[in-house]
Amino acid sequence: MTERGVERPAPRVVLDAMGGDHAPRAAVRGAVMAIADGIDVVLVGRRDLLDEELTAAGVSSPRPLVLHSDDVVEMGEEPARALRTKRDASIRMAVRMVAAGDADAVVSAGSTGATLAAALLELGRIEGIRRPAVGVVIPLDRGTQLVLVDAGASPDVQPDAIASYAVMGSAYASALAIEAPRVGLLNVGREAGKGNELARQAYEVLRATDGFVGNVEPGGALSGDVDVVVTDGFTGNIFLKTVEALATASPAAATRPPAPGGPGAAALLGVRGDVLVAHGAAREAEIAAALHTAAEVAAAGLSERLAERLAVGEDARLGT
């Protein structure tokens, strides 16, 4: 669909194999699963550990490409600070491959903060975006999907940031083949004037946004009344975690097929490249699902779509 998509029909996805609670084992096994499905995956991490895991997983030649990285962001290190000095930390190396054009998308199950820091250092922000955000796709009944932005990148924001989330969320929904996405502001009531100060101000800024249909309550958002729901990162993360906590108890969740970008992988929106974050607790199946999502998102050219939208006139309204 994009130029890049035409040139390179099978997107290459680079995986930070050192990120996540179950790394590197879950990363390596997830990569092996995705490769078996035809995804082109490159692993970044400590060669000795990854080779050991590949052997344990029964993978002989040809082995997937492994790029060696010695450095990791340690538990307890402040990610942005640590990454500034650790230029060859696995997550920075992985993102740098996308920046250099050597890969089309990156996946990490490491901390969102570290991945965002690496993305800002190596890729930078899309022009017109002040704050990148996390977009998560929540699979609903009957195969429909809900894009949530911001799912947790920025807990404290100004109203115009939430308006920019509408543009980002629409671009994400379009990349997932949702046409003319309807955007709602997550709120405690549907009427204008509802909510806290931030929501009321965001509503006013959002009025001018393409596809904005007004406030939406949690029940409406989860019933498919909108395709995209926007809110600040604190409220969005509470909403997402409440859905995750209860979704496993739902009969629909147990029987429906895994949806692209569903629980387990989130997109960093607003950086100049396609960056996916898997759950820290992701096991191999979720890593494999995140690699699939990354390949789809890269094929659709998510970050390029977003940059194009902003370039055709949205930027002025976003206060840049």
Add this chain to the structure above:
Amino acid sequence: MTERGVERPAPRVVLDAMGGDHAPRAAVRGAVMAIADGIDVVLVGRRDLLDEELTAAGVSSPRPLVLHSDDVVEMGEEPARALRTKRDASIRMAVRMVAAGDADAVVSAGSTGATLAAALLELGRIEGIRRPAVGVVIPLDRGTQLVLVDAGASPDVQPDAIASYAVMGSAYASALAIEAPRVGLLNVGREAGKGNELARQAYEVLRATDGFVGNVEPGGALSGDVDVVVTDGFTGNIFLKTVEALATASPAAATRPPAPGGPGAAALLGVRGDVLVAHGAAREAEIAAALHTAAEVAAAGLSERLAERLAVGEDARLGT
């Protein structure tokens, strides 16, 4: 347990029969159900309409006591303003019965804003409370319960208000026979320092609070890690509405018995009397459940317990 409880073993509950989407029919039929269960219910509303509904419900003598009220808060009226002039609106008359000692608790399915306004006008705040809050009991699996404060009274608050919600929520939990309630702050992570500015500041104020166990994520709160979860009224209402939207899809929700104070009835905490708010969309069964809850809460002396707690030294800390 309280003096009032000893003197009056069967609490009298007054119902604003004009409040709610399905009033007065749902109110009258719910009252008839609760009366059949032995609850002492008084109805306030337009006598002609209530008599008609009682006849339609097949209730002959002895009929429940009906107190006539001509005035209602109309749709679109700002409740606090309307109630200041409409002294004999049904919700004000109902609350006034509690203020006068003629009834022990009040239930309304009218708007929370109108009920709160009536409660502030007729009962006033408990000393030491700056902002009343809404406490909702969420029934969990295995018969356990979670008390959520604030479920939606005040969307924008200061950190010390959230600390006062911990005291209110503990009193509510105690009235529901939960011993030594554990209180958590609803947050996006368990570690100190997580969350938005408001949550981080509230955490610091809460440190000194009896029973405070730290931050709790939505999944932890819904798994019974705490008995009481506190947050601002915007986040609390988003959390509650998300739970409500998904709870009906849960197998546990379909099979468990109705829990006291469960979805359908919320307590106004911090006013000098026991005031319950049922869902605006409540049907007769939910009205009956709310009347049961009101009788239980009144028997336990909820507002008296809270006033006692605040009188024994909590008030200094709450900044009064």
